[in-house]
Amino acid sequence: DVEEFVARIARFLNVPAEELSFTAEPKIDGLSASLRYEKGRLVTGATRGDGEVGENVTRNLETLGDIPKRLAGHAPEVCEIRGEVYLGHEDFAAINAAQQAAGKPLFANPRNAAAGSLRQLDVSITASRPLRFFAYAWGEMSALPAETQLGMIAALKGFGFKTNPLTVLCRSATEMIAHYHAIEAERASLGYDIDGVVYKLDRLDWQRRLGFVSRSPRWAIAHKFAAEKATTVIEAIDIQVGRTGALTPVAKLKPVTVGGVVVSNATLHNEDEIRRKDIRIGDTVTVQRAGDVIPQVLGFVEAMRPDSAEPYQFPTVCPACGSHAVREMNPRTGREDAVRRCTGGLICPAQAVERLKHFVSRDALDIEGLGDQYCELFFAEGLVRQPADIFTLRGKPDAVRAALFKYREMLAQEREATSGKARKKVLTEEERQFAGVDKLFAAIEDRRRVALNRLIFGLGIRHIGEANAKLLARHYGSMEALCDAMEKAGEGEESEAYRELLSIDGVGGVVAEALIDFFGEPHNREAVAALLAEVTPEAMEAVAAQSEFSGKTVVFTGSLEKMTRDEAKAMAERLGAKVAGSVSKKTDFVVAGPGAGSKLDKARELGVAILDEDEWLKRAAVE
16 A cells, blocks of 8 residues: 555656655644644644634643744744644553542543543643643645755744654655554554554645645555454344445444453444354454454454354344345446345435434534434434424424433433432533533524535435535535536436536546436435525635636646646646536636547537646646
C-alpha cells in the first residue's frame, strides 16, 4: 500500500518517484483541535467536529500548558494551528485512580479521558487534568512561513508549540516503512498512545496540486499498527437490520478487554463470513479491534469448541418485521450479493428507525441532542415516522414531554432495580436533563436551513455516500432540480437526463440506477416533498468564490501535456467547477489537448468555449 501510494503520486504529478520525499510522523491517538491566532494572539479554539463544524472549547484549550496564548517569533497575521490533545499513560492512570476514589465511572482509555476532559462545561475540571498538545498541521494562513511539510513543522516549533520529535524526512517507500517499524518498536515506551504513522508529501506546492478526494488528502496516507487481539466466548448471535434492509450478524461476547477497551459486541460481517469461518454460538474466539476501533471476530479455537455447538443457521426472514430476507443477484458480476436484505421496505420498523438515525447523524443533518435512543423512542411513540416529522415535534410539546417522561421513568426504575441507588437522586438528574427539551427543539429549528449535499446524504439512498452527495449537489444545485432530473432519467437510458447523469465524473451505472430507483418510488418522492416543506436546502459554497469557473461545467479531452488528467480534474474541482465526462448543451468549457476528437467536434457544434491547455492554466491562475 505504501509503495502504491508513492507510485500513485508520481503518476498524478508525472514526476519520477525518486524526486519525491515524505515526512513520516506518529499518529497520535487523541482529540483533534484547531487553534486560530490573529496578530499572534489566540482567539478561538475548537474541536475538529465533522471536519467543517466543530465545538468551541477556547477557554478549555487555554488551560493547556502546551498551547501558547501568544505566538513566539514572526508568525503570520492570521494563523490556524492544528494538532492533537492527548493524555500520557501515567496521567491517565492518575485520573482513573481519582475517579475510582470518588466513586465515579472510569475512563475506558486515554483518548476518551482526553475528550471528556477537554469538553467539560466547568473549565476548572479541564485545568485540573494534565492534557498535552502536539502541533502537526495548519489551516488558514495569511502567509506560509515555509515551502515544505518539514519546514512548516519547524515553524510551528518556532511559534512555541511542541512538535513530535519522531517526525523524520524519508526519500522512498523503503525508508518510510523502516521508520514505521522503528516507531512500532518504541510504541510501548513512548508514554502516550499512537495507532500508526502518517506519511505526507513534503513539498507544499505538490500537495496543493494533488488536492483532496472528499475529505481525504491525496498527498497523505495513514499506516496503522496491527490490531490488538484477545480471546473470549460467543454467547449469542444477534441480527441487526440496517437502514437499507441489510441483515448484519453481531456476536454477543463475554466481555473482554482489547487494547484498553471492554468489548462485548463484534461484527461477523455476513452469512458467508460466518460459514467460511465456521463460527458457532458457544465458541471460544479470537477478537481484534480493526484499526484499533471496530471489534471483529477472527476465528474460533478448535480445541475449545463445546460438543453442543451447532452450525449457525442464518435467518431467511427479517427479525424486525417478518418479511422475507433475500440475497439479490448482482447484475455486474452475475453472483449473489454477500448481504441478505429485508424486502419489507416501508413496513419494516428497523429500516425506518435506522434511516432516521442516519438522517440526524453527524455527516447528515447533525441535529444535536437527537441521538439513536431518541429516534427509537419517538418512532415507538408514533411521533416520528419519516424525516419531515422531526420538524413537527415542536408543535407537539406535550406529547414529546410525555414520551420523554415515560422513557426516563423506565430508566430510573431499571437503574433502581439493578443498582439499588436511591430513586430520588436518579430522578433529580433526569429532571435536570428534562429541561433540555427546549434545547432539542432549538437544535431542530437550527437545521431548517441545511447544505444541499448534507440533505442528499441524509436521505440514505443506497450507494450515495458523502462524496457522491457532493457531486450531485454541485451538479444539480437544488433538490428540485435533482428530483426532476431523476424522474426524467427514469424514462430510459436514451434520455438526455440519463446521459447527463452518467456524464458526472464519478457517477457510474450502479449509482445512477440507485438514484433512479429511489426517486422512482412514489413514497420516496412524497417523503422528499414533505421534507422540503419543512427545510430549505442551501447550495454548496463554491470552493473558489472568485473563480470564473465556479459553478461551471468543464470537460477535458485529448492528451494533456503539462498535467495529468487526474490533476486537471482536481484543479477544476478546487476552482468550484463541475467536471463532466461528455459534452452537452450544459457544458461551459472544453479544455482540449492534442488528439481531441468527437468531444471537440461536438463542442464546436454547440458553441461551447474551447480552451487549450496553456489558456486553461493561465485563466485558472495556476503556475
